[in-house]
Amino acid sequence: MGKGVVSHSMGKSLIILDTTLRDGEQAPGVLMSPNEKIAIARKLELMNVNIIEAGFAASSAADFKSINSISSVVKDCTICSLARANRSDIELASEALKPASRSRIHTFIATSEIHIRNKLRTSPEQVYETAKAAVRFARKFTDDVEFSPEDCSRSNIDFLSSLLECVITEGANTINITDTVGFETPGSFGSLVKRIKENIPNSDKVVFSVHCHNDLGLAVANTLSGIKQGGARQVECTVNGIGERSGNAPLEEVVMALNTKHHLFDICSQVDTKQLLSLSALVSKCSGLTIHPTKPIVGQNAFAHASGIHQDGILKCRETYEIMNAKDIGWKKNNIVLGKLSGSSAFKYKLKELNVRLNKARVIDLFHSFKHLASIHNITNSDINALTLTSTDHSIANKPISLAQFYFCYSFNHGSYSRTTFILPNGSSLSNESFNQSSLTSIAACINSFHSLEAQLKTYSCLLKEQTYITNLVIKKNRLEQTEHSIKTKDIIQAFTTAYSSSLINSINRYG
Template identity: 60%
Template sequence: MSDRLIIFDTTLRDGEQSPGASMTKDEKIRIAKQLERMRVDVIEAGFAASSNGDFEAIRAIAANVKTSVVCSLARANELDIARAADALKPANRSRIHTFIATSALHMEKKLRMTPEQVYEQARLAVRLARNFTDDVEFSPEDSSRSDMDFLCRVLEAVIDEGANTINIPDTVGYAVPEGYAALIRQLRQRIPNSDRAVFSAHCHDDLGMAVANSLAAVKSGGARQIECAINGLGERAGNAALEEVVMAVKTRRDYFGLEIGIDTTQIVETSQLVSEITGFVVQPNKAVVGANAFAHTSGIHQDGVLKARDTYEIMRAEDVGWSASRIVLGKLSGRNAFRQRLQELGLPLGSESELDTAFVRFKALADRKTTVSDDALLALARECGIVGTHGARSS
C-alpha cells in the first residue's frame, strides 16, 4: 500500500454549498490558483451540470491550473458526465467524479430506483466517464448507511469498469471513527479487485467528527485519499478541515507514517483568502488557522514557551504561514512574560525592584482590561519612570 496521502480539496464544490458561501468565477479562480500554490493534489472545481456559472468556472479553472488535477462532480447519468467532460477539456490533468446513492433510504425515497437499477447506472456511468479521462472517481452516496453486500457488489463492478478512486462518503455525518474505519477496511478486504483503486474518505461534521473519521479511515481503514475543505466549509456543519487533516498527518508522522505533498506554509494565506471571499469569519480558537491557535495567555504557558517553544507548541506557527506565535499579555500573564515584552519594546529594567513595581501596576491594569496593548504598556512604563528606545531613560 502507498505511504503517500492524496489531498482532495472540495472547497469550490462542497464548500460552496455552505449557505451564503457562493463565489463568482473570478473568486473561484483566485482560490484555485492558491490551492495550486499550496500543492493540493486534486481540486474539485464544481458540479458542471448544476448551472452555467459552475460550468464556466470549472472551464476557467481547468485553463488556469497547470499542476493539480482539476475535477468536476457528475451524477451517474450521460448528460452530467458529458457536461463535466466538456468543462474539463482545457485541463492538463482532469478527473470526473461520478456518484449515485446506495443506501436503501436514498434509493427508495430520493431516487425511486431499485437496487438493480442503481447497480446498472453506476456501472454504465463509470464506463462512460472512462471514455473522456483515465482518472475516474466513484462515490456511493450515503455509503455509511448502505447495505454492505450491495455496496461491495456495486464497488466491484465500478472498479471493473475503470474507476481508480473509490470514495466512501459519510454523507450525513453519521459515522464514528472506529466504525467508519472498519467500513473501509471491510470493503477493501471483501472486494476482490479493491487493490486496483485508491480508497478515499469524505466526511461531514454533523457530529463534530469529520476530521477524526477521516484520519481513522487512513490509519485503520487503509484509505489513501482524504476529501476536505479549507476552514471546514461544506454542506450543513461542513466537511473535514483541510488544515487540520494536513497538520495532523504532518505533526504526527510518527503515528500515521504518511507523506503529503502540501506546502503547509501556504495554509494560513489560503484560509484567509477563503474567509475573505466567502465572508465566513474563522473562529479565533479554530485549530491551525484561528487567530488564537498560536497565542499564549496563561502565565504558566508563557513561561514555558519563552524557555522552550515545544513545551506548549506541538507545531511551529511559521510552518503553517503565521509569522510567529504570540504572547498575549493580560491578567493571567506572569512576571517572565511581562519582562520579555518590556525588553522587546526597548524598555530594559534597571532593577528587580523596578520590575516588581511595574508588574504590580500591570496586574492591576490587566484585571480591569483583561488584555493589555503595547500602547497601554508603554504608558504604564512612562508612569513608572521607565523610558527605553521610545525616549531617553529617566535617572
C-alpha cells in the same frame, strides 16, 4: 511548485483532493466569484494539492464556466468536476474540463436504503445498473474516473461491495467512501473502509478515498481512521472545513495531523504547510466565513498563550505547550497575550519585545500597575507603553492636574458655556471659560493652557466596566500622536480629565 514543510514520513504519498470550490461553496450563504475561485485554485496549485474539484458543471452555468476557466489556468493539478450518474451531467463535466491538462470526472449515486427509497424513489437494482452505466460512459471522456456511493456509511455493506466491484470493472480508478451525513465514529469508519476493501476482489486496482462530514465533530478523526485502519490513499477535504451543514474535514487539520503524528502513518502529504495560514485567510475572505479564534491550526488563538504558567513554560521551552511550530503553518511566531493571568515572566518578555529597558525595581513597580489594569480591561501594547512612560519626576509640570469643578450649560439662543476649575500640583487653582465648545473640548483647552501648548483631541472612547470608566483617547501634538492611554475612575468627566492630562504629560516627556 511551492516549497515548504512537508511530512516527515518516508512512506507513500497521500493524494489530496480539495473540494472547497465545490462542496465548500455548498455552505449556506457562500457565493464566490469566478476570479475568487481562480485565486483559490492557483493557491492550491502552488501548495502542491493533487486534485482540485472545481465545481459541479451541471449545477449552473456559472459553475460550468468556473470549471472551464480553472481548467485553462491551472496546469499542475488534476481538475475535477462532480457529475450525477447520468449522461447529461457527465457530458457537461467533460465539456467544462476540456482545457485541463489533466481531468477527472467524479460521478456519484446514493446507495443507502433511506436515499434509494425516499430520495431517488427507485430500487437497489436500478441504482446498480445506473452506477455501472455512468462509469462506463465517463470513461469515454477520460481515463480518470472517480465513483462515490453517496451516504456510504449508512448503506448495506453487501450491496455496496457488489456495486463497487462492478464499477471498478467498468473502469473507475478511485472509490470514494463517503460519510455524507457525518454519522460515523473513528473506529467504525476505519473498519468500514477496511471491510469494503476486503470484500471486493478487484480492490487492488483502485485508490480508496475518504470523504467525511463534520456533523458530530468527527470529520478529521474519521478521515485519519480511514487512512490508518482502512488503508485509504486519498482524502477529500475543504479549506477551513467549510461545506454543507457543519462542513467537511478541514484540509489544514488533516495535513498537520499527519505531519505531527507522522510516526503513526505510513503515508505523507506533499502540501506546503507554510502556506496554510495564507490559504485559510484567502478562503475566509472569498467565502465571507470568518475563522473562529479557537479554530485549530489557523485560528487566532491556535498559538496564543494567556495563562501565566503556560507563558512561563513556553518562554523557557516552546515544546512545553506547543506540539507544532507556528512558523511551519505561516505564522510569524506564537503569541504571548498579556492579561490578568499573566505572570512576571510574560510581562518582562513583553517589555523586551517592545524594546523597553528598565531597572529591576522599576519593572517590579510597573508589574503591579499592570496587574491592576489587566484586572479591568484587555491589555494592548499601547497600555504597556503608557505605563512605561509614566514619569517618576515629581516636578509640578509632570504631575497630572485634578478637576475641582466643572460647569457646563447650553441654550438654543446662546449656545454652550463652560467653566472649568483645576487644582494644580502646587495647590493653587486654575480656571478657564469657553464658549460654544463641547464639554470635553473645553476641559482639553484648559489643560493645554496650563502646559502652554496646543494639542488636539483626535479620538475618544469611554467604557464602563465594573462601575469603573476605562478611557482611551488619542491626542495630536506637533504632528505626533499619543495613543490609548487608559485610566480608571468612577466619574466619566474625571476619567477624561485624568487621561488627557496624563497623555499630554507622556507626550511631552517622549517628544518634548
